[in-house]
Amino acid sequence: xxxxxxxxxxxxxxxxxxxxxxxxxxxxxxxxxxxxxxxxxxxxxxxxxxxxxxxxxxxxxxxxxxxxxxxxxxxxxxxxxxxxxxxxxxxxxxxxxxxxxxxxxxxxxxxxxxxxxxxxxxxxxxxxxxxxxxxxxxxxxxxxxxxxxxxxxxxxxxxxxxxxxxxxxxxxxxxxxxxxxxxxxxxxxxxxxxxxxxxxxxxxxxxxxxxxxxxxxx
Amino acid sequence: xxxxxxxxxxxxxxxxxxxxxxxxxxxxxxxxxxxxxxxxxxxxxxxxxxxxxxxxxxxxxxxxxxxxxxxxxxxxxxxxxxxxxxxxxxxxxxxxxxxxxxxxxxxxxxxxxxxxxxxxxxxxxxxxxxxxxxxxxxxxxxxxxxxxxxxxxxxxxxxxxxxxxxxxxxxxxxxxxxxxxxxxxxxxxxxxxxxxxxxxxxxxxxxxxxxxxxxxxxxxxxxxxxxxxxxxxxxxxxxxxx
Amino acid sequence: xxxxxxxxxxxxxxxxxxxxxxxxxxxxxxxxxxxxxxxxxxxxxxxxxx
Numbered sequence: 001x002x003x004x005x006x007x008x009x010x011x012x013x014x015x016x017x018x019x020x021x022x023x024x025x026x027x028x029x030x031x032x033x034x035x036x037x038x039x040x041x042x043x044x045x046x047x048x049x050x051x052x053x054x055x056x057x058x059x060x061x062x063x064x065x066x067x068x069x070x071x072x073x074x075x076x077x078x079x080x081x082x083x084x085x086x087x088x089x090x091x092x093x094x095x096x097x098x099x100x101x102x103x104x105x106x107x108x109x110x111x112x113x114x115x116x117x118x119x120x121x122x123x124x125x126x127x128x129x130x131x132x133x134x135x136x137x138x139x140x141x142x143x144x145x146x147x148x149x150x151x152x153x154x155x156x157x158x159x160x161x162x163x164x165x166x167x168x169x170x171x172x173x174x175x176x177x178x179x180x181x182x183x184x185x186x187x188x189x190x191x192x193x194x195x196x197x198x199x200x201x202x203x204x205x206x207x208x209x210x211x212x213x214x215x216x217x218x
Numbered sequence: 219x220x221x222x223x224x225x226x227x228x229x230x231x232x233x234x235x236x237x238x239x240x241x242x243x244x245x246x247x248x249x250x251x252x253x254x255x256x257x258x259x260x261x262x263x264x265x266x267x268x269x270x271x272x273x274x275x276x277x278x279x280x281x282x283x284x285x286x287x288x289x290x291x292x293x294x295x296x297x298x299x300x301x302x303x304x305x306x307x308x309x310x311x312x313x314x315x316x317x318x319x320x321x322x323x324x325x326x327x328x329x330x331x332x333x334x335x336x337x338x339x340x341x342x343x344x345x346x347x348x349x350x351x352x353x354x355x356x357x358x359x360x361x362x363x364x365x366x367x368x369x370x371x372x373x374x375x376x377x378x379x380x381x382x383x384x385x386x387x388x389x390x391x392x393x394x395x396x397x398x399x400x401x402x403x404x405x406x407x408x409x410x411x412x413x414x415x416x417x418x419x420x421x422x423x424x425x426x427x428x429x430x431x432x433x434x435x436x437x438x439x440x441x442x443x444x445x446x447x448x449x450x451x452x453x454x455x456x457x458x459x460x
Numbered sequence: 461x462x463x464x465x466x467x468x469x470x471x472x473x474x475x476x477x478x479x480x481x482x483x484x485x486x487x488x489x490x491x492x493x494x495x496x497x498x499x500x501x502x503x504x505x506x507x508x509x510x
Binding site: 253257268271275314318322326330332333432439440442443449450454457 | 467469474475476485487491493504
């Protein structure tokens with residue numbers, strides 16, 4: 001299991017797609033928003049938590065098809081399927097690798113980009129915390145979407161259509177935590193709900209992803 | 219005589235062929251009489267004016283939009299557990315009908331909201347969850363279209379339907395939470411059944427019956443079509459090999 | 461015989477209009493596809509029957 005994780009991480013780093021692309025995309029989205037809505041500081045600081053969340057979500061989405069598509073094409077997924085590792089484990093490791101290469105850098109980059117959007121000071125910690133709690137859910141849900149569409153040529157667009165509605169609860173609670181944090185309100189209930197979604201998804205969705213992957217490998 | 223006999227495609231087609239004309243007639247009858255009754259022969263509400271007439275299409279279509287998804291969920295479960303092809307194809311057949319119902323509910327809601335709330339669209343929990351439901355329908359149909367192998371498509375879409383149902387419910391409550399966070403107590407939902415009087419209630423019942431029957435007729439017809447299309451593909455494939 | 465819809469005529473009429481159009485579209489599309497597929501299947505089965 002650890003070998004698979006290390007292999008995936010190495011591949012992501014060497015191919016350069018993992019760390020770089022998602023982060024660059026996140027940066028570009030954040031830079032483009034002020035061009036779209038105007039540079040007024042008070043407006044920006046009000047929508048900053050939401051923008052950071054949407055940006056992170058899209059950056060996550062962008063790198064999803066790399067989770068399984070490459071392994072599918074060169075046949076290593078078939079090899080993995082015959083390995084003693086259960087499919088649920090493979091799927092979980094894949095999601096974890098995706099989170100380490102995409103989600104974690106996004107969490108770390110969010111405060112830096114917050115400066116660009118004049119994020120209010122009390123919001124910084126809540127943006128980071130909510131992203132840290134929420135991005136694992138994005139990775140796990142994304143792995144499910146990637147597993148669904150892995151057999152389809154040019155399935156990227158379809159995968160976005162399938163995955164984005166599934167992201168709705170995570171986005172709502174995540175952005176709510178960040179927004180309430182920015183306004184100095186109590187964040188306990190949305191944060192607990194967000195954590196609930198994350199853990200629930202991590203515990204249950206790998207079974208669905210594994211089932212879907214088995215069907216696709218049939 | 220068990221329900222599972224209808225899992226046999228030939229039997230399904232034979233039975234539905236017998237039933238279909240009746241269902242079509244009844245559906246047409248209920249729809250026409252209910253809508254005509256509602257449109258021409260009901261009084262205006264003293265507060266909402268003539269917009270109250272929209273209720274006769276808004277409520278039934280919204281009901282069917284949700285029930286169609288429920289039916290797809292049940293059909294998907296039957297497919298996963300018992301592997302009856304008719305069940306998977308029925309789920310596929312129901313999706314576009316459900317999506318159409320969702321659009322009708324959203325459109326009539328917008329036409330209703332425009333004079334009543336002064337806006338075509340508000341991010342009210344109910345409206346928002348219907349929009350999300352519509353997205354789920356779109357994704358579900360797109361996945362069916364994208365996969366060539368019938369059994370794989372049936373398997374994948376039914377799992378998507380299961381997972382999607384869980385997330386649809388999650389979204390429903392998340393949306394509730396989110397909007398209450400924004401507008402404290404500004405609830406726009408209309409509690410219709412609570413205070414509706416008999417004058418509106420009976421034509422509404424007829425309309426609901428009409429929509430249900432129309433849905434059944436459409437699903438039967440479309441399921442037949444899917445069964446035939448599948449058989450055609452199978453025969454063509456066999457000819458190709460020979 | 462048209463009921464007086466008052467100032468909301470546009471909203472009510474367009475609601476009914478949209479509904480009727482959408483329902484007819486889905487019914488007609490279903491019926492047409494049913495006919496087409498049925499014809500295709502009949503043709504193949506006849507060909508095989510010979």
